[in-house]
Amino acid sequence: MRAFLLLFFFGYCYLYSFQTIAQNVMLQFQDISFEDGISDSRVGNVIQDKEGFVWLTSRLGIDKYNGQTMKSYQFLQEKQAEINTLIQSDKGNILVATTRGLYFLNTEKDKFDLWQSQDSVLNNHLDSNIHTINQLKDGKFICSSATGFVFTLSFEERDSTTTHQFLKFPNGSTENYGTALFQDKNEVVWMGTSRGDLWVYKGDGFKPTSFTKSNNKVYINDIVVDEIGEIWIGTNGNGLFQYNPDLHRIKHYMSSNSNTSQSINNNMILCLYADTKNNIWIGTDGGGLNLYSKTNNKFSYFQSDSYSKYSISDNAILDISPGQDNVIWTGTVHGGISYFKNNMTLYNIPPSKLGIDQKDKQESRILQANDGDLWLTAGRNGLRRYNPKTGKLSLFTDNPEDESDLSGSNILSLYEDDQGRIWIGTLYGGLNIFNPKTDKFLKAEDWHKPRAIFTITQDKDDYIWVGSNTGIVVYNADLKIIEKYDINANLGLTSNVITSFYKDVKDEMWIGTAAGLNVFQQGRFKSYLPIQGDSNSISGSRILSIAEDDNLSVLIGTNGYGLNRYIRSSDTFKRIGKKEGLEATFIRGILQDDEKNIWCSTNLGLSKISPDGNVMNFNTYDGITPFKNSKASYGFNGYIYTANSFGLTYFKANDLTNNHSLNPNVFFTNISLINKKGIEVIPFKNYLKNELEINQLILPADNVMLTLGFATSNYWDPKKNTYTYKLDGFHKQWQTIGNQQILTFSNLKPGDYRLQIKALNNEGIESTHIASLNITALPSFWEKPWVIRSLFLLGIAMVFGLFKWRMSFINFQKRKLELMVKRKTELVETQTKKIYKNNLDLLNAEKANQELSQRQLENELNFKTDELTNHTLREIHKNKLLSKIKNDIAKEAKQNNNNNNLKAIVNLIDDSLNLDKDWDDFYNLFQQVHPSFISNLKKNWPNISDRELKLCALIRLNFSSQHIATLFGISESSIKVARHRLRKKLEIEENQSFQDFFERLMLEVST
Template sequence: MRIHLLLYFFICFIFNSLVLTAQNVSIQFQSITFEDGISDSRINHVMQDKEGFLWFATRLGIDRYNGQTMKTYQFLQEKQAEINTMLQSQKGHIIVATTKGLYFLNIENDRFELLKSQNAELDTHLDTNIHSIIQLKDGRFLCSSATGTIFSLSLEESKTEYHIFNFDKGSNNNYASALFQDVNGVIWMGTSQGALWFYNESEFVPSGFSKFNNTTYINEITADADGNLWIATNGNGLFNFNADLEQAKHYKKTNNNHSETINNNMVLSLYADKNDNIWIGTDGGGLNLYKKAKSKFHHFQSDGYNEFSISDNAILDISPGEDNVIWTGTVHGGVSYFKNNISLYNIPPSKLGMDHKDKQDSRILEAKNGEFWLTAGRNGLRRFNPKTGKTTIFKDDPSDKNDLSGNNILSLYEDSLGRIWIGTLYGGLNILNPKTNQFLKAENWSGLKAIFAIEKDGKGNIWVGSNSGITVYATQLNILHTYSVNSNIGLSSNVITCLYKDVKDDMWAGTATGLNVFKQDKFTSYLPIKEDKTSLSGSRILSIAEDDDLSILVGTYGYGLNRYVRSSDNFIRIGKDNGLEATFIRGIFLDDEKNIWCSTNLGLSKISPEGIVQNFDGHDGIEPFNNNKAEFGRDGYIYMAGTFGITYFKAKELKNNYSKNPNVFFTSISLINENGIEQVPFENHLKTNRLTLPQDNVVFNIGFATSNYWDPEKIIFAYKLEGLHEQWQTVGSQQTLYFSNLDPGDYTLKVKAINNAGNESSHIASLKITAMPSFWEKIWVKILMFLFFIATVIGFLKWRISAIKRQKLELELRVNQKTKLVEEQNKKIYKNNLDLLNAEKANQELKRKQLENELNFKTDELTNRTLREIHKNNLLDKIKNDISKVAKRNEDSERLKSIVNLIDDTLNLDKDWDDFYNLFQQVQPAFISNLKKMCPNITDRDVKLCALIRLNFSSQHIATLFGISESSIKVARHRLRKKLKIEENQSFQEFFESLRPKTAT
């Protein structure tokens, strides 16, 4: 058992070693060409300055690029000079070495000027062919000229110091062609005759490199992390020299072992990065990379079929930029640049028999024996053995019925017996035995079309999904079951797009109209429901997988990713709100760290177990997936196939290439006034960091950019204008701000960048803005206007006061006249009114007397009537007594008749009560009605009692009128008081007065 285990690990080790041996680094290049405004396709040198601007040295001059616009400084035509190199000093000065002297950028004048000193001897050296220039650690500049002179130069504002170095040139044609200072401060010099010198105390002396007999021109020198020197020659290849041991390794182009050496002996440029990789620019061999850790060379050449290849095979310069970008200047292709983030490896299509012209994507399958099977667009099938590098091609020959049937392959699957199942578009189902390279025929193999999915179920049977439903095969290749819409078992569509077996051995089928799961011999369908966000987001299913929590991941055609939660039996949608930018999810798998990888129409998306989404696209070396998908290998690699061959990488090593901390800088200023648009020379404001707006300015705009030239479209910006608002305003990817009608005063414009990971740049561009006031807004003008206003107001007040005084006098005269006239008229009116009042008074007095007489009359009449009532009652009393006597004495009938007559008299007296009421109503109008309103249940007897009390009749008279005793009257009065709710301290008369209606005064 141990022997088998050790053998297994040994085989895996050997296999991985072979894979790593065969691999080639994959790099995505971008270019800056004439379309971007570059003045010349030949770029001698590329430099990114401290602000983030790019500088390109060409034959026509120097181009400065800010990511939006290109500005060309042409200053060499008259002298017919060319630029050899350029640098930015420690203090930020741009210095250019040319064939006609040394130039520097005058920021105030925004032009390059020839460097001149006050020393005639120094000027003779400055005004020559300055072949190379470097800045030493002490701040001095070391220059070499084509005449053989080497001199150091100290550029200070107050004085210019220089020093001439001597070395034994040997001949007049020998000069310093390359200068370099290593980390230990040692200055190295390569010569035009191939020697390597170093500075020792006071002079340059030869190094031990001379014993290697190089006589070829040295173009450049650099050093790796171990301190070894790398020496580029102009035809004799590349040297790696250990100065301490005086040992060298020589790399030259050979016909064999391309991965062990350079591919061109003309080495024009070198750069050693921080990862100890050596980048080598050649003349015709493109860009070479030497990875010291693996002692392997990789070569990158221009490919007309690959838009992401380097633009030219002649590399004049290699320079580092910000954020791990490497810039290359080419002879014919302008500028090519790439992210130095090596994580992708590639097997080129030439080794796979792939056709550049067919842009059809490829499916890839890693077999158990380590071989790769991949489709070749419409050109059949490829079998690649990474151990031997051998590729076997399978194509459909119409004359051979035993070979591959159908060249357009849609799906691949390896069964437990190692057989490769191949689903085609029109050729049916193919099954290949890799051991014999023979194709096997399954039952009804030719009747299946558009086979997009093949999967094994829990019993080992193979499910084949086509446009006619699902066909289940046994290992003997006979059909066990067929499932379709016509089977009436719940399948939503016959067009099967993907199949998947979960850990519970349930089979999931994605179709053109929804998701299906097979349980207990029937399908359950899940379809998108409009306005139900817990349902599927889209109907056409492209991919299915299972997450670590056993939820089902479902990729759709155009509607993003879905997660089916078993416990709640619903779907959670994952899309742009969650950071997943793509909408077409063509493949899903989990890596060893439980990250979810999605093959999308934009590239790859990685979702961590915490739900953090990272999107990888062309800027990261990941091509979009149109009809294919990535596969996860057993060795931890992720594999992709296409017209670019096979690209693969370790899942845990792929990192986003987004810019982490780009500089933000201003690029342009335009003023808009009555005369139109005025472009302001920005360099002046760049130096002073201040902008002054003229008084007639109406609108101005400011452009800005970042040092991120790799994926600038993914940068968003925010700004604030201090003095106007203090809050940051997000403007998205917009790179121009417009302001209008700023009030006079001082402002500070600040702009910052935010990368596509949501991280803000620590560098904030700042520009102070002073808005000048107009003529009328100037302080002295405002003071004069204020004084003039005050004087005008005072003059007006004085004039107004004088006018008011005159009007007052005139008014007083008129008032006096009017007053007299009014007094006379008032006297007349008063006299007339007095006479009228007296007459009215007399008339009122007369009316009063008439009313008083009438009231007295009616009162007397009422009293008389009341007395008559009393008389009647007396009569009744007498009748009562007489009847009583007759009853006792039994007198005759004559006496009884007289009694009857008396009673008739009393009846006549009862009619007088009506007359009493009428008279009483005239004397006391509304008394009875108000009394009944206040006490609706009052009786007529009570009303009579109230009327008599109102007329101040005594209790004795009232008793007589009612024919009762005086004591009974007292009881009746007491009961009446309670019925009327009269308070104890209130008399009847006071209560009756309250019943009288209020009269207006």
């Protein structure tokens, strides 16, 4: 029994801790200010219409905002009026209650017109101070005026007929009039008055309620009815009232100096809004935005913070209204518009409660100890220990004069060992160990040596591993060093700068360094480094974080190179990046929640990777700020913690969802045309004809270029909006255009088109809302069908007539040409015959001349040949004669041995036979008949002798061997020997004659 009570007690403490910590709601605010084109920083009313436009009122008039541009309607100056209430009817009409009448938006003229009636009595009230207007469930409008009258109206735009009914309000007067009207879901109308009364309409008139027991005498600024029918009443200085009309129970909330979260923080309540989640939103004058959670019976406050750009812009809230995509809009006195997502999954402990200086933008590291206490660093201001059950805070700072306290105020790492001791790694302060049991700091061996301790963990033997800028030091339970590892130990460690530790399921220690990933196995370090061009290697060398997923794969976060998953079976890495949906590249922390989801602390925020691989990214729009030097922490109670100068933020891991729009509405914002006159920008409505809710755009005939602007109802994270469109009649497929919000079409041909635009949310899911526009491009005069048909027929007629005329003309020209051709042909024939005869005569004369010349040449050649032959024969005859005389004289001389004179005569005859003069004459004649014969022989056979040249010449003239022997004065047998030698020198084949050889030689030379 005692054990059960103890278990119940600890369980209660745990639940109490959970309930205590889970009630500090955190909201992220965004603003619309002067930078966005707002006319005035004082925004009295703000609504988002059905299309998605935001309308706001100021002292200058009304502004309309489409997410890109602001348009102002300034119509109050003439009557010097001020706006009291701005609403949109269920049919989309924009109605404005002012101090000088009721106005409505004339959509045809795109301007606000005064609402007037043919009833003069009603007009008197319509021209007065209409304090408030609201629409009833039956479509009628209920108004209250400062004259004390309450009346209903039926209104149709473009119709001046207005039906009305004055409602009975017994105490109505200029001193007591309706200030706030509200109809609940049971169609009961409630009204607050200027004297602080609450009235209810019962069918035959307004009746007072039991709220009179509250004795409230203060002006009622606003009333709302919540989901269970309770009425909330905001007063002008008397705080907030909660009224139950069935039980006649009244509860009064007033601000107090204790600020115990049990009441409002300001008594001036300017506006109220009750959402569907049982929350009451309260706008105050100076206390910011108050939130009452009926579920937790607790108030939360949201006030302007100069240190945070995500706080509400001003502490005076004039209006609160719901918008699309779960957005709530607020109008402020000095800060324009502030809006936020009504998604309360984040909770926050402000920095003031944690002793964190907001001026120091250092981020914090968080550790939830086993006793439930939260340990978090405070930038450069030491360490904090926060008890979420009691709210107790303990501060640990470095006092230089006290050696027993925290050493070093800049904390880099935190770890709790199995004995409950908190290990604290610092920058420049060494290693600290805090024992919660004794509330004292312990000193480990060589605790002061490391300059920067980045990571601490415990191995399978319960030894503590401390990683610093000088390597790894391993401590035992007695805080003694049992091992040191650095690159000098030659065990394979890649760097002395140790950035992260992780003990995996196999009890192996993974070590991240500034220069690679290491795993400690069997006394050595196995290292992994990026390999260029190898996608199976780790992506980066500087490791920031290590963890393990449910599939026992090791996850490694890098510095700028994304996330890696180590696959044990293949000893390879798989990279996880933008292709898989992970937008960030700096992975500073990795943790796994109870649902097996992986959470990555990144330079962009938090990324959640579900077991099926789906990635969701959370950023500042979701309330998650980027991690620059820290990481998120996971507590045993299922919360994820982050901390920085904004305090401690935490949420249930399975509660966080994207704040981005899931189904944004797309709407057109503007249109411009370029024609021959130039650029013409005209309000979009002026080009539309609304018939059966179909938008029809008529383009004039001189249109050259059409430009359409569009936007979505998602004002929260507009950079995440992407669009796709299709122009039916031009495109067959949808066209993706990214974040572009302008479409341009040039020179659209006359015809009918249908433009459709869809938005895609941050997860790539298409919106079900489609902005559609029917476009009719009008033809010019020359492009009109009847003109085209007429011109076509006229063209055919002209072509036919031209064809007939052309054929007639061609026939005439043909006949004329035939006659000319005939005449020309006869003339040409005559001239041709004449020319032919002349040419024939010339040819005959030239032929005769050529024949004469040929005969002359032949005669000359014959003469030369005969002369050469005769000369040669004469020489032969002479030589024969001389030879005979020589022989006779020689015979005589032989008989008369002593006759010297005869011998002398014989010698003279021999000399005569050998004289060359006659041969010179022979050569001259031979050269005339055969010009190149001698030179060709010398060219081809340079070593040929003059005697051999003479022999060749005589052979060429067909002289016999006998005649040649006579000319040379030798025997005929010697000539035969000479001819044989000559044949060998000239390389004449045996079956080839000298004449054939010489003919071939002359032929080769000529070619």
